[in-house]
Amino acid sequence: MRKILLVIDMQNDFIDAALGSREAEAIVDAVKEKIRSYPAENVIATMDTHGENYMDTQEGRNLPVMHCIRGTHGWQLQTDVAELLRHAKIYEKPSFGSMKLAEELKKLSEKEEIELELIGLCTDICVVSNALLLKAAMPEVKISVDAACCAGVTVEKHRAALETMRSCQIHIVND
Template sequence: MKRLLIVVDMQNDFIDGSLGTKEALAIIPNVKKKIEEYEAKGYDIFFTLDTHEENYLETQEGKNLPVVHCIRGTDGWELTGALKKFKGKRFEKTTFGSADLAEYIKDKEYDSIELIGLCTDICVISNALLIKAFLPETPVRVDGSCCAGVTPESHENALKAMKVCQIEVI
């Protein structure tokens, strides 16, 4: 069986930096355990990295969310320390979802794809829907215990929205 785990934006700025939350901090042990499980079975693990440049505040996203975060090369852009040691392809993305990631995996014939990470209600849902669009016959799932949203309410709303779109929430 060929499985893929996608770890979405587990970066310092989303955990304890400029956009950090206590919920993001709380999922780190679950995320680490999930990665270790996939790694032990030899499954593929990919990471996305929210990546902005110094002109972030001039971008459309920056105008709508005027909080500087995940500037390439800064500590806030790095994966959280507990996850840095893990191997896996990294996909830098300048927006919520990674079309490059979806394009890269569309012909890989995975039996299932699982997403975990931050933020459930922005980048996790965006990537899950992109993958579902590129691979409509591949089971896509999201582990809610390994995700956190901007708020607990928006996390739950995102999980419900993904269920409606035939993404399994575990």
Template sequence: MRKLLVVVDMQKDFVDGALGTKEAQAVVPAVVKKIGEYASEDIFVTRDTHQSDYMTTQEGKNLPVEHCIEGSAGWQIDAEVQKALDSKKDADKITYVNKPTFGSVDLAAKIKEIAAKEEISVELIGVCTDICVVSNALLIKANLPEINISVDASCCAGVTSDKHKAALETMSSCQIAIIE
């Protein structure tokens, strides 16, 4: 069985930038280690990707903190995480998915294409557990209800510790395995 890893939004703005947290910074070493366990062609990296008009969007009106503007320093993958990705053999086979919102329909479609050809499982890690991790996990589950999907809680951080725990509970209720 092929095992895929989805690294969700480990971007500077979510780690130590505009929306960064100590919890997000604390999971970086675990994320780097987890990346080392997967082949490059089995790694998908999402990037929250907004444009200069962010503050006029629905998200911008509800979360008025400019972040992850495409091409900005905050949009870049955290330096330690990017170093781990770049150091992989065949790093050019890693799939990067830019997403304009919390969950990525494109990511789910790419994974569904692979699942049509071979048996897979999917593991998700990253930030924020209660926004983008849960959104992508549920999109993948909705598109592929019979595959094993897991989330490694030690490689995730939420907006708050309570929201992190609540998101893990929600995913567990939806038959996504939570690795502690």
């Protein structure tokens, strides 16, 4: 069984910039330890990626905070995390979940037995979106989320997202 780690959106804007929080800053060391615990070839990452027209998008109208604009400091992965992900495949995604990531992992799951673990930011937006996309694409693949390596927009939303995922048969660890 191949166990794959998915590192979701560990970008500066979600840690200590435009949409950052103390909770996001607090998980960085745990995220680095988790990445180190996997073989490099079994680590995949995502990056929230927007253009200058972000405010004209549906997301921008509903979350009117410029963030993760391609090429900016806020868009970049946190420095230490980026170093650990230097050999990882990285999926840039224009919205919360990555359809391409789900499609490629589904193809992989048809060739070999896999298990997926998600960590990163934000629990209640991109982590839950990707976890549910993956579960829909691969209902028989074990998917887990390490709660100690995730942070939500608020503590309450983090907890609610964990409960939503738990209800959808996604395993929550370190809660």
